[in-house]
Amino acid sequence: MMKVWSKRHRNLASARTQVAGRLHAVLCELMAGGVAGKLYASRAAKLLEEFEPDGAVASARYELALDLVEDLRRIDEQMTETKRRIAAAVTASKTTLTEIYGVSPIVAATVIGDVVDVARFANRDHFASYNGTAPVEVSSGPRKVYRLSRRGNRRLNNAIHMAAVTQIRHRTSEGRSYYDRKIAEAKTGKEALRSLERRISDAMFVRLQSDARGIRCSSDVGPGGQTGNDSVASAAGLHPESQLFGEATPEPAITLNRPVAQRRSNTTPTDTKKIRRAS
Numbered sequence: 001m002m003k004v005w006s007k008r009h010r011n012l013a014s015a016r017t018q019v020a021g022r023l024h025a026v027l028c029e030l031m032a033g034g035v036a037g038k039l040y041a042s043r044a045a046k047l048l049e050e051f052e053p054d055g056a057v058a059s060a061r062y063e064l065a066l067d068l069v070e071d072l073r074r075i076d077e078q079m080t081e082t083k084r085r086i087a088a089a090v091t092a093s094k095t096t097l098t099e100i101y102g103v104s105p106i107v108a109a110t111v112i113g114d115v116v117d118v119a120r121f122a123n124r125d126h127f128a129s130y131n132g133t134a135p136v137e138v139s140s141g142p143r144k145v146y147r148l149s150r151r152g153n154r155r156l157n158n159a160i161h162m163a164a165v166t167q168i169r170h171r172t173s174e175g176r177s178y179y180d181r182k183i184a185e186a187k188t189g190k191e192a193l194r195s196l197e198r199r200i201s202d203a204m205f206v207r208l209q210s211d212a213r214g215i216r217c218s219s220d221v222g223p224g225g226q227t228g229n230d231s232v233a234s235a236a237g238l239h240p241e242s243q244l245f246g247e248a249t250p251e252p253a254i255t256l257n258r259p260v261a262q263r264r265s266n267t268t269p270t271d272t273k274k275i276r277r278a279s
Helices: 002-030 041-049 056-093 105-115 124-131 154-169 174-184 189-219 229-235 260-265 269-278
Strands: none
Touching (some): 002 041, 002 056, 124 154, 124 189, 154 174, 174 189
């Protein structure tokens, strides 16, 4: 569910960028200098209210700008509703990812939706390789050099990048302190950012493992508050969904002596004559 809504949010964000760009281009043709800064629907509508087109071409552009404003307003409303649904889903999941500084509900939903099951990663290094925060070594001789990895899940990598950028922007965060320490160690800005992203990846891996353990513990608690009630019943085959191949047919009991009918069927005619003479 989180993957569905996070994808919906990305699609809406992409559509908003396209509509805002087209609206900005039309406003530049209508007004000298266009509009500086980020463009909002309310701001664009206010500018259009004060504008009086002169000529057929300007009137057509003016009407187009009004339509684009309505499109922008509609997309903003859809994004607000999508954010609300994502926040509700993340809260219901009881994840601890949002306790990491800079991890919003949207970032958490993207991570959970793409990871699905953290148990498929053996350790934090495998997880970092999957999300693209593990650097690639391109050393030559005694000189050790690491480059940015372009492999891995780019959606997950972008979510970690957004969390890292948020931490760097807030000077009171631990991430900013870590970033400054890397800069003091003669690291470049990009190298320090990559180090911070890897640290956030490790923190996410620990949180995901903790959340998975919490889910397993809660599922082991039965209706009566005792652990193991439902699991024992399922192991015994009482739960119909646990029987993947239908009811098992019990095998016959193994005995040391074969049945009389089987012994008679296995005797040859010669053995029968011997038995008669002996009798």
